[in-house]
Amino acid sequence: MKILLLEPYFTGSHKAWAEGYQSNSSHEIKIISLPGQFWKWRMHGGAITIAKEFLQSDFIPDLIIATDMLDLTTFVSLTKSETADIPTVLYFHENQITYPWSSLDRDVIEKRDIHYGFINISSALAADHVLFNSAYHLESFLSGATNVLKHFPDYQELDSINEIQSKSEILYLGMDLLQFDSYKEEKKGEPIIVWNHRWEYDKNPEPFFHLLYRLQDENYAFQIVILGENFQSTPNIFDEAKERLKDRIIHYGYCKDFKEYARWLWKADILPVTSNQDFFGVSIMEAIYCGVYPILPKRLTYPELLPNEWHHNHLYDNEDGLYELVKLRIKDMKENRTSLNRDWIHKFDWKSMGGEYDKLFNSYI
Numbered sequence: 001m002k003i004l005l006l007e008p009y010f011t012g013s014h015k016a017w018a019e020g021y022q023s024n025s026s027h028e029i030k031i032i033s034l035p036g037q038f039w040k041w042r043m044h045g046g047a048i049t050i051a052k053e054f055l056q057s058d059f060i061p062d063l064i065i066a067t068d069m070l071d072l073t074t075f076v077s078l079t080k081s082e083t084a085d086i087p088t089v090l091y092f093h094e095n096q097i098t099y100p101w102s103s104l105d106r107d108v109i110e111k112r113d114i115h116y117g118f119i120n121i122s123s124a125l126a127a128d129h130v131l132f133n134s135a136y137h138l139e140s141f142l143s144g145a146t147n148v149l150k151h152f153p154d155y156q157e158l159d160s161i162n163e164i165q166s167k168s169e170i171l172y173l174g175m176d177l178l179q180f181d182s183y184k185e186e187k188k189g190e191p192i193i194v195w196n197h198r199w200e201y202d203k204n205p206e207p208f209f210h211l212l213y214r215l216q217d218e219n220y221a222f223q224i225v226i227l228g229e230n231f232q233s234t235p236n237i238f239d240e241a242k243e244r245l246k247d248r249i250i251h252y253g254y255c256k257d258f259k260e261y262a263r264w265l266w267k268a269d270i271l272p273v274t275s276n277q278d279f280f281g282v283s284i285m286e287a288i289y290c291g292v293y294p295i296l297p298k299r300l301t302y303p304e305l306l307p308n309e310w311h312h313n314h315l316y317d318n319e320d321g322l323y324e325l326v327k328l329r330i331k332d333m334k335e336n337r338t339s340l341n342r343d344w345i346h347k348f349d350w351k352s353m354g355g356e357y358d359k360l361f362n363s364y365i
Helices: 012-024 039-056 072-078 114-126 135-150 159-166 178-183 205-217 237-244 258-267 282-289 308-314 319-331 333-339 343-348 350-362
Strands: 002-010 028-035 063-067 088-092 129-132 168-170 192-195 223-226 249-252 270-272 293-297
Touching: 002 012, 002 039, 012 028, 012 350, 028 039, 039 072, 039 114, 072 088, 072 114, 088 114, 088 135, 114 135, 114 159, 129 135, 135 159, 135 168, 159 168, 178 258, 192 205, 192 258, 205 237, 205 319, 223 237, 270 282, 270 319, 282 293, 282 343, 293 308, 293 319, 319 333, 343 350
Parallel strands: 002 028, 002 063, 063 088, 088 129, 129 168, 192 223, 192 270, 223 249, 270 293
Antiparallel strands: none
16 A cells, blocks of 8 residues: 655654654555644645645555644645545644643734644544544544634534544554664662653643752752753743752753663653643653653543553652652662563554554555
């Protein structure tokens, strides 16, 4: 089977996902993409450029897969002479309805942010099949989309949400976890607490660093590794924490080299997560694979992805609960390093997921 994969935002986890499936599928997959920048313009205009490139190619697919950053309605309308009879799939990595926007964003201030969510809704309606990377994501999208439509004065078309739901399924992310095996390091010395997410407001860094301040004030032994990509709008608490925790920080900053990133994860011990947004959690799954002990909020997608037997020791309800679990892990660090059974996470590796994807997409033809 020939698959056309359309990705207007070709960077980070979007790029890794597209290339990962391409490398682990039995099908022939052609990727048409645009650089991962100017995300709003990609949602508005990316479909025009991608449609043009497709029409200039000689690739005739059996199936078209687009991600949520594409205005699928525009792509389909511009390519209808070639694609009218080809099944289409829309894959949601995230959505612009329930993804938390910054209050400083100009589109939020001027009340224009709803348009991007409507692109997601119309694209889902246009697709033959709709896939979400977690059940939490699907449920939050359907609820949020209903609220968006209720915002309009008439002809709200609320039954269209049922139409989207009827053709929606869950397909977890595939990940290249085995690539970490080449860089395995021994965990030793004082417990290492790690942050390996983007340095942005939706990852809610304030409770994470307040936890570290509290542990430091009570003289617990630990070191800190701060990984993840930072941007121009990095929350101020990162600079504050760099100064207040300087005696405990052993690495601070983005690792441009995967080898360095992987080695820090293997060395790390505890991953306290405080995020306000996660539809899946790539960085968390990477850390777990490398033997890091995750402590996660009992919300978002985390209860769904973790085995039930992990819930008691790895999920917390509030900041005090987070503190108590981290404190306990610091005290029991020797046991943590030898007893964390993470075999379940292999199901997300492409070696397993590639076949699952192929099987599902075969059923769409």
